[in-house]
Amino acid sequence: MAKIAMYWGAGCGGCDVSLLGIHEALLDLLDVLEIVFWPCATDFKYEDLEKMKDKSIDVAFYNGAIRTEENEHIAKLLRKKAKLLVAYGSCASKGCVIGLANLSTKEDIFDAAYLHNESTKNPDGIVPQEKAGDLELPAILPYLKTLDQVVEVDAVIPGCPPPTPVLVEALNALLEGKTTFGKEVALCDECPRKDTKPDKIEITKFYRWHEKEDNGDCFLAQNMICMGPATRAGCGGECIAANIPCTGCMGTVSRVKDQGASMMSAIASLMEEEMDEEKERELIASIHDMVGTFYKYSAARLLPKGRLKDES
Amino acid sequence: MSFEPKIVAFLCNWCAYAGADMAGTSRIKYPANVVPIRVMCSGRVDPEFVLDAFEKGADGVFIGGCHPGDCHYVSGNYRTRKRVIMMKKLLQEMGINPARLRLEWVSATEGKKFATVIEEFVNEIKELGPSPEGE
Amino acid sequence: MKVSIDPITRLEGHGRIEIFLNDKGNVDRAYMQIPELRGFEQFCRGRKAEDMPIITARICGVCPEAHHVAAAKALDRAFHAEPPETAKKLRELLYNAYYFYDHCLHLYYLGGIDVLLGDVPKEERNVIGLIRKFGLEVGKEVIKHRRYAMEIVKTLGGREIHPVSSIPGGVSKGLTEEERADIEKKAEECIDFATTTMNIFKEVFGSKRWNEMLGLDSMQTYYMGMVDKKNRANYYDGDIRVVSPDGKEFAKIKPDDIFKYVEETVEEWTYVKFPYLKKVGWKGFTDGMESGIYRVGPLGRLNVADGMNTKLAMKEFTEFKKNGPVHETFGYYQARLIEMLNAAERMYELSRDSGITGTDLRTMPGEPGDGIGVVEAARGTLIHHYKLDKNGLVEEVNLIVATTNNNAAINMSVANAARKVIKKGKVDDILLNKVESAFRCYDPCLACASHALGETPLVANIHWKGKVYKRLEKNV
Ligand code: SF4
Ligand code: SF4
Ligand code: SF4
Numbered sequence: 040m041a042k043i044a045m046y047w048g049a050g051c052g053g054c055d056v057s058l059l060g061i062h063e064a065l066l067d068l069l070d071v072l073e074i075v076f077w078p079c080a081t082d083f084k085y086e087d088l089e090k091m092k093d094k095s096i097d098v099a100f101y102n103g104a105i106r107t108e109e110n111e112h113i114a115k116l117l118r119k120k121a122k123l124l125v126a127y128g129s130c131a132s133k134g135c136v137i138g139l140a141n142l143s144t145k146e147d148i149f150d151a152a153y154l155h156n157e158s159t160k161n162p163d164g165i166v167p168q169e170k171a172g173d174l175e176l177p178a179i180l181p182y183l184k185t186l187d188q189v190v191e192v193d194a195v196i197p198g199c200p201p202p203t204p205v206l207v208e209a210l211n212a213l214l215e216g217k218t219t220f221g222k223e224v225a226l227c228d229e230c231p232r233k234d235t236k237p238d239k240i241e242i243t244k245f246y247r248w249h250e251k252e253d254n255g256d257c258f259l260a261q262n263m264i265c266m267g268p269a270t271r272a273g274c275g276g277e278c279i280a281a282n283i284p285c286t287g288c289m290g291t292v293s294r295v296k297d298q299g300a301s302m303m304s305a306i307a308s309l310m311e312e313e314m315d316e317e318k319e320r321e322l323i324a325s326i327h328d329m330v331g332t333f334y335k336y337s338a339a340r341l342l343p344k345g346r347l348k349d350e351s
Numbered sequence: 352m353s354f355e356p357k358i359v360a361f362l363c364n365w366c367a368y369a370g371a372d373m374a375g376t377s378r379i380k381y382p383a384n385v386v387p388i389r390v391m392c393s394g395r396v397d398p399e400f401v402l403d404a405f406e407k408g409a410d411g412v413f414i415g416g417c418h419p420g421d422c423h424y425v426s427g428n429y430r431t432r433k434r435v436i437m438m439k440k441l442l443q444e445m446g447i448n449p450a451r452l453r454l455e456w457v458s459a460t461e462g463k464k465f466a467t468v469i470e471e472f473v474n475e476i477k478e479l480g481p482s483p484e485g486e
Numbered sequence: 487m488k489v490s491i492d493p494i495t496r497l498e499g500h501g502r503i504e505i506f507l508n509d510k511g512n513v514d515r516a517y518m519q520i521p522e523l524r525g526f527e528q529f530c531r532g533r534k535a536e537d538m539p540i541i542t543a544r545i546c547g548v549c550p551e552a553h554h555v556a557a558a559k560a561l562d563r564a565f566h567a568e569p570p571e572t573a574k575k576l577r578e579l580l581y582n583a584y585y586f587y588d589h590c591l592h593l594y595y596l597g598g599i600d601v602l603l604g605d606v607p608k609e610e611r612n613v614i615g616l617i618r619k620f621g622l623e624v625g626k627e628v629i630k631h632r633r634y635a636m637e638i639v640k641t642l643g644g645r646e647i648h649p650v651s652s653i654p655g656g657v658s659k660g661l662t663e664e665e666r667a668d669i670e671k672k673a674e675e676c677i678d679f680a681t682t683t684m685n686i687f688k689e690v691f692g693s694k695r696w697n698e699m700l701g702l703d704s705m706q707t708y709y710m711g712m713v714d715k716k717n718r719a720n721y722y723d724g725d726i727r728v729v730s731p732d733g734k735e736f737a738k739i740k741p742d743d744i745f746k747y748v749e750e751t752v753e754e755w756t757y758v759k760f761p762y763l764k765k766v767g768w769k770g771f772t773d774g775m776e777s778g779i780y781r782v783g784p785l786g787r788l789n790v791a792d793g794m795n796t797k798l799a800m801k802e803f804t805e806f807k808k809n810g811p812v813h814e815t816f817g818y819y820q821a822r823l824i825e826m827l828n829a830a831e832r833m834y835e836l837s838r839d840s841g842i843t844g845t846d847l848r849t850m851p852g853e854p855g856d857g858i859g860v861v862e863a864a865r866g867t868l869i870h871h872y873k874l875d876k877n878g879l880v881e882e883v884n885l886i887v888a889t890t891n892n893n894a895a896i897n898m899s900v901a902n903a904a905r906k907v908i909k910k911g912k913v914d915d916i917l918l919n920k921v922e923s924a925f926r927c928y929d930p931c932l933a934c935a936s937h938a939l940g941e942t943p944l945v946a947n948i949h950w951k952g953k954v955y956k957r958l959e960k961n962v
């Protein structure tokens with residue numbers, strides 16, 4: 040029986056839920072796996088985890104990002120106790136949408152929540168403190184970190200949350216001790232609209248998908264941004280099947296480091312080649328929220344060191 | 352001590368790099384803050400390289416390519432221009448001053464121009480101070 | 487004293503109860519703290535409006551549909567794009583499927599364990615223990631029907647977790663006849679399963695143990711929930727009705743006016759705010775007509791409603807409310823069971839609606855502006871408010887999340903239960919679980935991530951004579 044641990048850090052819980060996505064097969068899995076630490080499933084405690092021998096867990100899954108000191112502590116503990124430490128899902132591996140918070144300081148976040156907020160009555164300008172009377176709140180780190188920014192990671196299961204087929208393949212591989220799995224091609228390769236993707240696309244105007252009728256063709260061919268070319272295959276194009284362009288939750292194939300850069304590169308080659316510079320500027324200015332578009336699931340890594348703003 | 356910025360310059364082999372060479376052989380002085388990286392074409396400069404340079408501590412990134420119409424690979428520099436416009440918008444959104452990224456067309460014969468724009472750029476970055484990214 | 491629950495995190499895994507005992511070892515004060523903040527209200531600024539249903543789904547992986555749809559409704563308003571009838575029905579169908587699986591999870595995997603298994607040792611207090619007691623067949627049925635509902639979500643929303651199909655002015659995907667027929671079949675089975683579930687729980691209701699549970703905590707609070715034009719409970723759309731502790735209508739609020747009625751206050755010892763009824767005012771942790779504390783969720787919704795919109799659920803509702811509003815906190819369970827049945831019936835009804843396979847799916851957006859979207863998340867009223875700039879980018883975001891509405895009430899329930907069961911400093915795992923069972927009634931989002939196989943993670947520190955006298959960790 041393989042010994043398994045699962046922990047969530049700062050995340051939405053969807054990764055934990057995704058493990059249930061295998062439905063009835065879960066009952067069979069319980070025959071071959073021994074869960075030694077899974078806060079939501081068992082009563083094992085931090086204490087128990089600390090007492091375990093080093094490297095006594097076969098595979099430890101960490102989902103969610105690292106936002107508090109407690110998250111960081113458990114990440115280190117699991118690293119020590121586990122043979123394989125796996126970043127499960129987009130939060131753990133790339134920071135996911137909550138990584139967008141790294142473009143703001145902790146002060147900005149507090150301000151939006153407590154000080155300048157329409158339904159909040161706060162005449163004295165009170166904001167939470169780590170110590171107030173006999174109650175304490177654990178420290179929130181100044182910036183969000185991904186798992187590999189804290190400890191060494193052996194494998195990544197991509198996705199927000201990992202789609203069931205990706206998960207099943209990953210579980211099988213990991214239980215055999217393999218740390219590489221998944222498809223090393225772009226999503227376009229398995230996209231349901233792939234046949235309508237022309238060899239040459241010349242974008243002359245960018246449309247946002249809420250403002251244009253969808254004709255069922257490749258979104259890029261319709262001049263709508265689809266992250267397919269910069270996103271790793273595996274989900275089968277779930278969003279596209281529901282007529283929404285891919286927003287990139289699977290991250291990139293392993294040889295590409297930076298998903299946003301890879302998409303910007305792709306977009307540049309999809310615009311008319313010899314365009315007038317003014318026109319170019321105008322067209323690019325119409326791509327709103329580049330960070331949110333190209334780095335929706337990986338912004339945490341854009342400013343890993345999270346320094347002060349540049350005056351501009 | 353005054354701040355000496357670290358600048359990474361991606362220079363296309365056929366024009367800008369040759370231009371830099373020209374500046375060298377003609378003994379035209381330009382600041383020593385620049386780490387030149389030769390690429391075959393400015394079109395080879397992936398946005399990832401630029402972000403990587405900033406992440407590794409560059410205070411400014413310079414890209415030098417052939418003049419429009421002169422690219423050895425026909426349209427590499429047009430692509431670069433689009434990327435740079437995009438990158439600048441991204442940098443702005445990230446909170447990094449887009450002036451830290453600069454694209455210039457420098458031909459093989461423009462040694463003087465090369466020296467001038469580099470000097471300008473270095474001064475500009477000196478003014479801006481160290482990059483908030485990097486350590 | 488007050489307690490914190492973070493409105494914008496899923497609260498999973500990071501809950502804490504602090505109980506303070508007096509010299510005699512009886513409970514003086516108790517707190518539940520949820521110490522996390524992810525900052526959605528800040529980082530959603532500057533995002534493209536149409537991304538909001540996708541981004542805010544990530545507030546919670548257990549109820550992503552609630553945020554997804556609330557966001558889309560806020561955008562319908564902001565872009566002045568009233569969705570076509572078919573689109574509304576499709577969203578409502580997705581929504582009821584979500585209700586079904588979410589309530590199912592709470593009843594079989596989370597809080598329901600307290601009711602169905604009672605005071606068993608902690609090793610057995612989880613779904614595996616439940617399967618042991620009720621048999622593998624029951625376990626398989628639970629998984630199967632939960633799967634059905636999630637498959638319906640995927641058919642309509644594109645993904646099982648974090649759906650994508652709701653867009654400003656409608657939905658991106660319609661329903662084929664084949665898909666419709668499949669949903670109809672599954673929904674019909676779900677009605678049977680909801681009835682079975684009701685019967686399983688009814689075996690406990692009426693027992694001595696159940697009466698003890700009802701006695702653990704009862705509070706005379708205001709209640710809030712959404713109703714349709716006939717004042718029947720509705721999860722997807724309608725007005726917000728508030729009733730006072732005596733069951734009389736206190737207010738009926740158009741979603742756009744919600745902030746005229748609800749206000750929040752900030753305290754420095756908590757990351758989270760406290761909503762209350764503005765017109766009554768914040769009076770601290772106390773119930774009654776004079777206190778602005780209100781409760782939401784299944785009990786809130788049924789207490790404000792005059793009826794249900796489906797037959798079987800209506801019958802149960804009449805029985806449940808025969809003596810007026812129900813104030814016992816464990817009444818949440820009965821209310822949840824009725825809602826689960828209602829959701830199954832409503833799925834079935836909608837799947838047979840002649841308009842459901844229509845092809846008019848969206849209204850194209852107009853000029854961007856300001857929009858409030860309100861839905862009933864499984865755990866209570868959920869409010870999204872966006873201000874958009876002229877480019878359709880988000881300028882400001884304000885969110886009041888379901889569990890936050892119950893923030894004050896949950897803490898009072900924890901303290902009430904603690905006072906009932908902890909005496910003379912005697913504390914053990916079983917007693918502590920009784921304290922926990924009080925907050926589990928609400929199915930707070932604290933439980934979100936832990937609905938896999940068991941209990942809610944929690945640390946309980948018992949403070950006595952100035953120091954931590956006992957520290958009990960559960961599932962942390
Ligand atoms: S990766 Fe996605 S599903 Fe998983 S915890 Fe993060 S937001 Fe939730
Ligand atoms: S760009 Fe998008 S729509 Fe087009 S083929 Fe690739 S994944 Fe499919
Ligand atoms: S289509 Fe893109 S965003 Fe959607 S699930 Fe697949 S990878 Fe994720």
Ligand code: FES
Nearest residue numbers: 363392422423427
């Ligand atoms: S070869 Fe110089 S820019 Fe392409």
